[in-house]
Amino acid sequence: MVHTPSRPPADAPAVRxxxxxxxxxxxxxxxxxxxxxxEVGDEQHGDDPTVHALCDRMAAMLGKEAAVFLPSGTMCNQxxxxxxxxxxxxxxxxxxxxxxxxxxxxxxxxxGVMVTGLDGARGMFDADTxxxxxxxxxxxxxxxxxxxxxxxxxxxxxxVWPIDQLNAVLDAAHEQGLATHMDGARLxxxxxxxxxxxxxxxxxxxxxxxxxxxxxxxxxxxxxxxxAEFIDAAWRWKQRLGGSMRQAGICAAAxxxxxxxxxxxxxxxxxxxxxxSRGLAQIPGLLVEEPETNxxxxxxxxxxxxxxxxxxxxxxQGVMFSAMGRYRGRACTHLDVDRAGIEEGVRVISRLLxx
Numbered sequence: 001m002v003h004t005p006s007r008p009p010a011d012a013p014a015v016r017x018x019x020x021x022x023x024x025x026x027x028x029x030x031x032x033x034x035x036x037x038x039e040v041g042d043e044q045h046g047d048d049p050t051v052h053a054l055c056d057r058m059a060a061m062l063g064k065e066a067a068v069f070l071p072s073g074t075m076c077n078q079x080x081x082x083x084x085x086x087x088x089x090x091x092x093x094x095x096x097x098x099x100x101x102x103x104x105x106x107x108x109x110x111x112g113v114m115v116t117g118l119d120g121a122r123g124m125f126d127a128d129t130x131x132x133x134x135x136x137x138x139x140x141x142x143x144x145x146x147x148x149x150x151x152x153x154x155x156x157x158x159x160v161w162p163i164d165q166l167n168a169v170l171d172a173a174h175e176q177g178l179a180t181h182m183d184g185a186r187l188x189x190x191x192x193x194x195x196x197x198x199x200x201x202x203x204x205x206x207x208x209x210x211x212x213x214x215x216x217x218x219x220x221x222x223x224x225x226x227x228a229e230f231i232d233a234a235w236r237w238k239q240r241l242g243g244s245m246r247q248a249g250i251c252a253a254a255x256x257x258x259x260x261x262x263x264x265x266x267x268x269x270x271x272x273x274x275x276x277s278r279g280l281a282q283i284p285g286l287l288v289e290e291p292e293t294n295x296x297x298x299x300x301x302x303x304x305x306x307x308x309x310x311x312x313x314x315x316x317q318g319v320m321f322s323a324m325g326r327y328r329g330r331a332c333t334h335l336d337v338d339r340a341g342i343e344e345g346v347r348v349i350s351r352l353l354x355x
Contacts, residue, residue: 012316013318016319017320017341018336019331021332022186022294022332022334024320024336025213031217032254035250038050040247042247043069043244043246043248043249044244048247048252050256051069051252054069054223055223059225061259063203064202064208065227066225066232068224069245069251070224070238071221072211072213074103074106075238076209077103078107078237079241080224080226080234083207084146085113086113088112088143089143089144089146090115091107091144092144092148092173093116093118093149093150094125096123096153096154097148098185099183113146115148116133122157123157124159127171130147130169131176144178145178145179146181147169147173147180148181151166151183151186151201152185152190152193152292155324157289157295157297158293163201167204174204179207180206180207181208182202187201187210188263190293206230209222209223215266215334216255218254262335269294269333269335270293274291277289277290279342279346280346280349282350286302287299294332295331296333297330298331299327306323306326307323307325307327307328307329310329310353317348
């Protein structure tokens with residue numbers, strides 16, 4: 001279970017080092033300036049030129065025919081499921097996928113689909129595991145319509161799908177007649193870490209989205225990409241869910257700024273994650289997983305504290321991280337945490353766990 005910290009008391013110290021999530025990033029002065037001067041129109045009527053520019057750029061970047069701007073990544077996932085599936089269908093995903101753990105049961109509540117969780121190390125499954133989950137097509141079984149993958153795999157420690165493994169999974173899905181969808185919340189982290197171009201990484205995905213509110217530093221927004229036919233159908237679900245917007249170019253401008261300025265710098269977040277993991281690994285009682293991108297997971301069981309207890313104590317010392325299980329903590333590096341912040345975070349946690 002993910003621990004959400006309660007509202008801190010009025011006398012709690014200000015957060016100095018925010019490692020809770022890359023969703024905590026604040027738009028820079030330059031990004032806000034780009035938002036202020038953006039050309040805008042009515043996005044719902046198709047009149048916002050900045051939204052059009054963002055969608056055209058994302059479709060080209062990911063090698064898809066079309067794209068649609070949505071308020072959040074969760075809405076991207078749910079619009080994709082609603083578009084690919086019908087009520088009663090079955091979706092196959094990793095058992096720790098965001099659509100299972102962190103979207104409020106939306107696939108069942110909104111689309112009326114069941115999501116079957118598959119096993120696999122570090123948030124990823126292989127083609128053989130997927131094939132074992134395929135059902136015989138008969139009237140007694142739920143129709144299987146979609147395979148979903150998450151890049152990077154959050155609960156897998158921010159792991160990057162190896163391109164051969166990813167393509168084998170996507171190929172197996174297509175051979176069985178299933179559509180494929182990528183939750184690309186941290187897709188660009190995977191691109192930077194692997195040196196695989198985004199277009200090549202998602203070539204086998206029928207739909208894919210990119211989140212701009214995490215390491216890319218925008219205040220809101222995600223873009224869902226796919227075929228022109230898919231996006232046309234997705235627009236109807238966007239309308240039904242209240243995702244159509246008005247002068248959304250203000251927000252799209254932040255996303256365009258992020259594409260221009262905040263992709264290459266993700267490598268700095270990855271370097272800071274490695275620095276953080278080395279520092280935490282020196283603290284007695286913490287078992288730290290080696291990070292691949294900007295997520296650092298660690299086990300607190302040997303300290304005698306749950307991850308939530310340690311997180312609450314650290315928060316009172318001005319450092320935030322998240323609890324992703326009873327004894328599993330997660331610290332996330334991003335553009336608002338520099339090397340000095342990493343070092344301070346390590347000092348605070350070390351002091352809290354000192355015998």
